[in-house]
């Protein structure tokens with residue numbers, strides 16, 4: 001089933017390795033199989049490999065897959081596989097008794113708000129931006145705490161209040177872990193092999209943690225990623241960790257996977273056309289394994305309400321034609337999913353599609369994907385958590401860096417589809433007249449006739 005190249009990666013002896021690969025080319029598949037191979041055929045003890053993923057869900061999926069491959073439950077359970085934060089927290093707990101309790105999201109927001117109110121800036125939008133600024137500040141190593149202005153003053157106050165309450169926020173876990181690795185690395189568990197998924201979405205503190213772990217364990221590191229799918233820049237992540245991997249690990253072997261096993265041909269071609277518009281990227285090939293043409297295009301609707309009803313109608317139609325097809329409705333912001341969700345409740349209540357933001361769709365795949373609310377200068381981004389660069393009521397033009405990240409997000413969304421990809425846009429939305437996102441034209445998607 002696996003290609004010769006995939007098999008070579010799966011079966012190779014642990015060594016410094018990077019895999020740059022296109023969407024759907026089997027990155028997560030080969031990573032999972034490579035770990036399973038080490039356990040099964042090279043008898044590397046499960047507890048001696050550390051595998052880091054981007055989300056908890058992908059760690060669970062990988063474990064599930066290993067069980068299906070016939071690995072013993074005990075081995076899978078003993079494998080330290082999870083997010084950077086969960087694995088760092090586990091090791092810190094074992095090393096340092098009495099570490100502070102982690103603030104829940106709500107508690108953290110309340111604490112930041114209390115700190116901000118002291119400076120007369122406690123509205124929720126500002127608090128959200130301050131929380132992001134806090135995350136970005138702690139995304140580098142060593143953390144640079146010299147931040148001026150009101151923002152710096154609020155963040156300093158927040159740190160004091162947190163320390164007084166003997167609490168940590170989520171980002172403090174990695175800061176404390178990096179510090180512990182630097183100062184007491186020899187007291188932490190050592191590993192024979194370190195593996196990292198989605199390396200394009202790691203940030204400088206995570207690169208430092210990888211470097212410190214590798215140094216302390218004297219073990220090889222294996223990373224997989226795709227710079228074109230780097231979508232967490234607003235939190236301080238950057239694809240340069242992946243792009244510069246070869247510089248940091250001179251002897252590293254580099255593999256590229258370019259066959260997309262997920263999507264039919266027209267979808268792969270459209271995605272390739274779109275991403276070619278980004279300038280800051282590593283040039284790479286992508287071709288479809290599937291010989292099927294697939295279907296893709298855009299649907300324009302008079303209003304947001306009409307769009308929601310139209311999408312629900314298409315979902316119902318597809319269910320009639322193939323009741324087993326899995327369907328997802330994706331949008332740039334959570335708010336843009338609401339109308340389609342309501343419309344589907346009324347039409348296919350027993351066979352609801354999945355509803356996800358582009359960010360939450362990462363790593364997933366569905367037979368049919370509908371992207372809704374694909375408008376230029378998306379007005380919903382003005383108040384979105386991830387819209388670091390937009391502080392006005394309407395979304396101003398993006399700078400080059402933010403523009404490329406928006407395009408990558410659209411690329412991630414498009415490449416989730418196996419057989420059918422519809423991009424929908426209303427001609428009017430809450431903010432007034434709307435235009436179809438330029439990414440649809442860049443991808444060469446044709447507008448479908450109404451009905």
Ligand SMILES: Nc1ncnc2c1ncn2[C@@H]1O[C@H](COP(=O)(O)OP(=O)(O)OP(=O)(O)O)[C@@H](O)[C@H]1O
Nearest residue numbers: 001002003022023024025026027028029261262363
């Ligand atoms: N050699 C192969 N033959 C057939 N199917 C494959 C092969 N390799 C991977 N696949 C399938 O292709 C799909 C994509 O694989 P996977 O999710 O591992 O890719 P990925 O590169 O991690 O994707 P992305 O980065 O877009 O999330 C999965 O359904 C997987 O089972």
